Amino acid sequence: MSAPVELQVAASPVSPPLVLRPWSMKDVAALVEVNRDPALRRWSNSVVDNDADGARWVQAQQQDWAAGNRFCFAVLEAQPGSVREQLVGNLVLKEVASGKPAAEVGYWTAAHARARGVAPRALEALTNWAFDTFAADGLERLELRHQVDNPASCRVAQKSRYDFDTILPAAPPSFPRDGHLHIRRTSA
Numbered sequence: 214m215s216a217p218v219e220l221q222v223a224a225s226p227v228s229p230p231l232v233l234r235p236w237s238m239k240d241v242a243a244l245v246e247v248n249r250d251p252a253l254r255r256w257s258n259s260v261v262d263n264d265a266d267g268a269r270w271v272q273a274q275q276q277d278w279a280a281g282n283r284f285c286f287a288v289l290e291a292q293p294g295s296v297r298e299q300l301v302g303n304l305v306l307k308e309v310a311s312g313k314p315a316a317e318v319g320y321w322t323a324a325h326a327r328a329r330g331v332a333p334r335a336l337e338a339l340t341n342w343a344f345d346t347f348a349a350d351g352l353e354r355l356e357l358r359h360q361v362d363n364p365a366s367c368r369v370a371q372k373s374r375y376d377f378d379t380i381l382p383a384a385p386p387s388f389p390r391d392g393h394l395h396i397r398r399t400s401a
């Protein structure tokens with residue numbers, strides 16, 4: 214991907230506008246801070262404990278962008294009365310390959326920003342970008358997986374028009390309980 218990607222999301226009645234852009238080293242301190250949240254640590258595959266971890270994680274995301282198979286976005290929210298934006302979430306498009314019909318999405322929202330529709334609004338922007346960018350190269354559907362005991366994530370899928378498809382059997386250690394597979398297709 215040559216040009217830097219920046220996706221804009223309009224304000225909602227309860228929330229300022231959002232910007233999605235690739236992770237940068239300037240996000241490391243905020244990334245470490247949001248990773249203190251036990252819920253995020255429970256559901257995330259990679260946990261960031263300190264600045265060194267954070268820098269390694271951001272560098273890995275940048276390498277994946279360059280490789281063109283995994284695209285991870287920091288989600289930032291405008292702060293009323295300030296020029297600074299605040300880190301509120303993470304969205305990822307992964308398992309992308311030329312000619313492959315399916316890719317996968319994932320997300321988290323910082324604890325301080327939950328219950329304001331950040332994840333579904335950002336996911337809508339990511340979904341549109343993914344189909345706009347990769348449909349010509351064969352992308353037809355986006356898959357979303359969550360464990361059965363994560364109803365908040367199931368709600369994000371429903372609100373984002375990722376239809377329930379099937380029950381997924383547990384696959385420890387990364388997926389210890391049964392889950393749901395939700396799918397959104399290009400035509401949805």
Ligand SMILES: CC(C)(COP(=O)(O)OP(=O)(O)OC[C@H]1O[C@@H](n2cnc3c(N)ncnc32)[C@H](O)[C@@H]1OP(=O)(O)O)[C@@H](O)C(=O)NCCC(=O)NCCS
Nearest residue numbers: 252253256320321322327328329330331332359365366368
């Ligand atoms: C799942 C998650 C991404 C939702 O993000 P969000 O930006 O809060 O999304 P929404 O505002 O649309 O809320 C989704 C649901 O969260 C639940 N919720 C409401 N308030 C909440 C709160 N204070 N804390 C946690 N969840 C809450 C509700 O079920 C809500 O659905 P509703 O709008 O129908 O009431 C977020 O809870 C999170 O980051 N969890 C930890 C990481 C995770 O589970 N990632 C997904 C792995 S598959």
